[in-house]
Amino acid sequence: MARIYRQVGALTQLIDELEREGIGAFRTLDEIRLFRNNCESSLNRIREKCREILRQEVVDLELKHRQLFLKLDQKIREREALLHNELEELKESLARNANRNMLLRLLFFFRKKRLAKRKRILETSFENEVEKPFRKGFERIDSLRAEIEDRTSNAAQWVERYSANDREEQKGILSVFRKHKSLYYGAEGEERVARKLSNLPDTYTVINDYRLEFSQPIYDRNNDDRIYSIQIDHLVVGPTGLYLVETKNWSEDSVGNPELFSPIRQLKRYNFAIFVLLNQAVERGEIDNFSNHWGDRQISPKNILCLINHRPNQEFQYVRTLSENQIAHYVGNQRQAFSPRETESLAGYLLSRIT
Numbered sequence: 001m002a003r004i005y006r007q008v009g010a011l012t013q014l015i016d017e018l019e020r021e022g023i024g025a026f027r028t029l030d031e032i033r034l035f036r037n038n039c040e041s042s043l044n045r046i047r048e049k050c051r052e053i054l055r056q057e058v059v060d061l062e063l064k065h066r067q068l069f070l071k072l073d074q075k076i077r078e079r080e081a082l083l084h085n086e087l088e089e090l091k092e093s094l095a096r097n098a099n100r101n102m103l104l105r106l107l108f109f110f111r112k113k114r115l116a117k118r119k120r121i122l123e124t125s126f127e128n129e130v131e132k133p134f135r136k137g138f139e140r141i142d143s144l145r146a147e148i149e150d151r152t153s154n155a156a157q158w159v160e161r162y163s164a165n166d167r168e169e170q171k172g173i174l175s176v177f178r179k180h181k182s183l184y185y186g187a188e189g190e191e192r193v194a195r196k197l198s199n200l201p202d203t204y205t206v207i208n209d210y211r212l213e214f215s216q217p218i219y220d221r222n223n224d225d226r227i228y229s230i231q232i233d234h235l236v237v238g239p240t241g242l243y244l245v246e247t248k249n250w251s252e253d254s255v256g257n258p259e260l261f262s263p264i265r266q267l268k269r270y271n272f273a274i275f276v277l278l279n280q281a282v283e284r285g286e287i288d289n290f291s292n293h294w295g296d297r298q299i300s301p302k303n304i305l306c307l308i309n310h311r312p313n314q315e316f317q318y319v320r321t322l323s324e325n326q327i328a329h330y331v332g333n334q335r336q337a338f339s340p341r342e343t344e345s346l347a348g349y350l351l352s353r354i355t
Contacts, residue, residue, distance in 0.1 A: 002200040002238075005351065009209030009233060010186030017183065021176045029191050032177075032184065039174060043167060050162040051155070058151050065144040072137045079130050083122060090119040189249025189308040189324075190233055196328045197234060197245070203340065204238035204331070205347040212353055218273045230270045237347040240334035242278075242301045244271055245327070249308040264316050267303040271318070274301050281349060288345040299346070304330070 011029050018026060026032045035042070094115055122129060131138065151158055177184060190208070197206045210232040217226035234245035246263045278299045282290045290297045303319040306327050315321065322330055338346065 001202060002198050002204040002206050002236075003202060003347075004194065004198050004206050004208070006208045006210075006354075008187060008190035008194055009211075009231060010183050010190050012209060014180055014183040014187050017180050018176060023173055023176060029187050033188075035173070036177060036184075039170060043170060046163045046166045046170070047159055050159045053162060054151060054155060054158050058148055061144055061148045061151070065141060065148065068137065068141055068144065072134055072141065075134060075137075076130055079133070083126065083129055087119065087122045087126075090115050090122070094119065185249045186247075189306075190247045192249075192308060192324050193234060193245065193247045193306050193327060196324050197236060197331070199328050200236070200238065200332050203343060204236060205343075205351075207235040207237075207350060207354070209233065210235040210350070210354065212273075212277070214273075214277075218276050220269070220272050223269075225269065227269060227273045230273050232270055232274075235350060236331055237338075237343060237350060238331065239336050239338055239340070239343055240331060241337035242274075242299060242346065243304055243331055244274065244301050245304045245306055247306045247308065263305050264319050267305060267319055271301050271303050275299070277353075278346070278349075287349045289339070289341045290345065297342075 008029075014032070015026060018024070026035070094112065194206065194208055197204075200206070211230070213229040214227065217228045219226050232244050233247045234243075236243040236245060244267055246267050248263055278287065278301075279296075281287050282296045282299065285291070290299065304327065305316075305319050305321045306324055307321060308324055311321055311323065320330070
């Protein structure tokens, strides 16, 4: 298996964009793909979780209702007994007062009046007197019962209410994915090609998302172009040569769209920069094993455009167009270009220059 370095560029860009939008939960394409593919079932799981929360709430409310009811019932029974005793004592007290002499009856006139009033209240409004201290308790019991009935009768609305934030979050993430769908499809394509390239022997090195910035731009005189930086989807170094691979996961419309920047032109531009960079490095002795008594060897990178879905029907100068299923076989079956020592030296130099 080939030696693989770095994450594919489109995935790095996509994760950066997601983090800028406040979404930091994803680190791999598999995680993103799983979320996209299972979003609907994920929403159903959120609703089911909220249904379980609602069911547990009803159970807890029922328990709380029963406990409060039993506690209040006990207090009512105790108060009923207390008031029954009070009423019997009032009757006995009033009966004793009737048997007293005139002077004592006069002395206890007002007390008798108060006792008689209390007796009348207890006889005519006994239940009201029993319940009077517990009205807030009855209100709380009624409130709990109303909550239980509301959650039971309107379960669907409660589930939607409970799941609203999570559902909105999921929809927000999907919206961000739609906004950056070109990066997602680009990452899908680049990962597929990277997997195919990983099947090359271990004498090959694959560097995904190869980026360089030049303090002094490399000048392409033929095209009057100053190249300040390069970004290559996959740089492959092995016995059969050095390959610049550009991956495009384009639709048929995109392939035929003249307004999109040409990947052929892009590859040639980056090829020129890499050619100048490496051959100047060989001249300066910065890459071992490429000089001998005859002189310095020339390093000539090869260009591959790997198209995932649709390919144009024509060939292009200095660029080979391949499918993902062809690329590893093509690279691995070319004529030997570098010795093992040259391959190691070139791979080491390229890795040392990564910015």
